[in-house]
Amino acid sequence: MSFDxxxxxxxxxxxxxxxxxxxxxxxxxxxxxxxxxxxDFRPPMVVQQALQEKLDHGIYGYFGDDSAYTAxxxxxxxxxxxxxxxxxxxxxxxxxxxAVGLCVxxxxxxxxxxxxxxxxxxxxxxxxxxAGREVVECPLVSDxxxxxxxxxxxxxxxxxxxxxxxxxxxxNPGGRVWRREELQGVADxxxxxxxxxxxxxxxxxxxxxxxxxxxxxxxxxxAERLVMLTSTSKTFNLAGAHTGNVxxxxxxxxxxxxxxxxxxxxxxxxxxxxxxxxAYSPEGAAWVxxxxxxxxxxxxxxxxAVNAIPGVSSMKLESTYLAWVDFxxxxxxxxxxxxxxxxxxxxxxxxxxxxxxxxxxFLRFNLATPRARVKDACARxxxxxxxxx
Numbered sequence: 295m296s297f298d299x300x301x302x303x304x305x306x307x308x309x310x311x312x313x314x315x316x317x318x319x320x321x322x323x324x325x326x327x328x329x330x331x332x333x334d335f336r337p338p339m340v341v342q343q344a345l346q347e348k349l350d351h352g353i354y355g356y357f358g359d360d361s362a363y364t365a366x367x368x369x370x371x372x373x374x375x376x377x378x379x380x381x382x383x384x385x386x387x388x389x390x391x392x393a394v395g396l397c398v399x400x401x402x403x404x405x406x407x408x409x410x411x412x413x414x415x416x417x418x419x420x421x422x423x424x425a426g427r428e429v430v431e432c433p434l435v436s437d438x439x440x441x442x443x444x445x446x447x448x449x450x451x452x453x454x455x456x457x458x459x460x461x462x463x464x465x466n467p468g469g470r471v472w473r474r475e476e477l478q479g480v481a482d483x484x485x486x487x488x489x490x491x492x493x494x495x496x497x498x499x500x501x502x503x504x505x506x507x508x509x510x511x512x513x514x515x516x517a518e519r520l521v522m523l524t525s526t527s528k529t530f531n532l533a534g535a536h537t538g539n540v541x542x543x544x545x546x547x548x549x550x551x552x553x554x555x556x557x558x559x560x561x562x563x564x565x566x567x568x569x570x571x572x573a574y575s576p577e578g579a580a581w582v583x584x585x586x587x588x589x590x591x592x593x594x595x596x597x598x599a600v601n602a603i604p605g606v607s608s609m610k611l612e613s614t615y616l617a618w619v620d621f622x623x624x625x626x627x628x629x630x631x632x633x634x635x636x637x638x639x640x641x642x643x644x645x646x647x648x649x650x651x652x653x654x655x656f657l658r659f660n661l662a663t664p665r666a667r668v669k670d671a672c673a674r675x676x677x678x679x680x681x682x683x
């Protein structure tokens with residue numbers, strides 16, 4: 295397939311396209327949606343073929359026998375990430391936001407603190423607060439435009455009421471691929487404060503050339519407090535299938551999670567299981583390799599244009615397709631630079647403050663779209679901030 299193909303998504307019940315006017319006042323007829331984290335690309339043909347076979351069969355009953363699904367996950371984690379997963383470690387959830395909610399519900403109680411390294415994916419805080427838990431923000435430190443962790447400061451913040459830590463690895467929105475020593479620091483921090491560690495690794499396949507993601511599960515002596523979250527949704531643009539993988543090695547943690555799922559009457563989505571089984575394959579792997587090369591090209595184009603605007607800087611993406619752009623040095627208020635992007639450039643983007651402390655001067659741009667559209671966005675941004683040149 296060609297990632298350059300312009301696929302019409304308007305009036306297709308696409309949140310990214312059909313909701314941007316309601317949310318941002320940007321018309322889908324004249325605007326560019328660069329907010330919701332899905333891609334404007336079709337998934338690999340092997341996924342389309344699997345769905346077509348299901349359609350041709352024509353019966354859509356309850357899904358049973360997940361052995362092919364779990365085998366595909368195990369194959370993928372072993373071949374793509376060097377991680378040996380056993381089939382009985384795997385549970386399926388209604389996407390990973392649902393998985394986060396289930397983890398909060400299963401392993402914490404109302405009033406407990408849940409630690410986030412902010413700025414971070416906004417749904418974490420939303421789910422935590424909705425569950426009546428407390429969000430404990432540990433701000434990341436920007437070191438020459440690259441996020442780092444400051445565990446001495448975080449240690450001092452802990453009160454003892456914290457019961458869980460949710461890590462985003464690779465990091466959304468900063469695009470960081472955490473190094474082994476950083477992951478070890480997270481594991482040690484969780485151990486010092488007796489925190490259950492939920493590692494959301496939904497972007498683990500989308501790493502830029504030259505980068506290497508390390509699953510948290512590969513660290514030593516962490517299994518007894520670790521819940522791993524993965525999914526095909528970001529990797530293969532299957533978010534609408536709402537299927538996530540919760541992978542828990544520790545039998546006690548796994549039993550507690552399974553009991554909560556059973557109490558809520560949760561069962562898998564057949565279409566999600568079918569698409570995931572097809573995607574986690576050699577054909578899917580080849581497609582991901584082509585995708586990451588293409589995304590890296592989009593990243594380079596976008597960064598060159600944005601970083602040429604005085605006072606504007608884009609964090610160098612090591613992973614994801616989400617550019618995190620800082621407008622602090624323009625001297626503009628959040629309202630001013632956001633207005634220029636949304637009203638003058640007609641680009642719908644995610645607002646930095648929604649990601650928590652540290653996001654106040656940022657906007658997040660989705661680059662997973664045909665290159666011609668990225669080029670158009672670059673031209674619009676250059677013009678919208680032309681008075682700074």
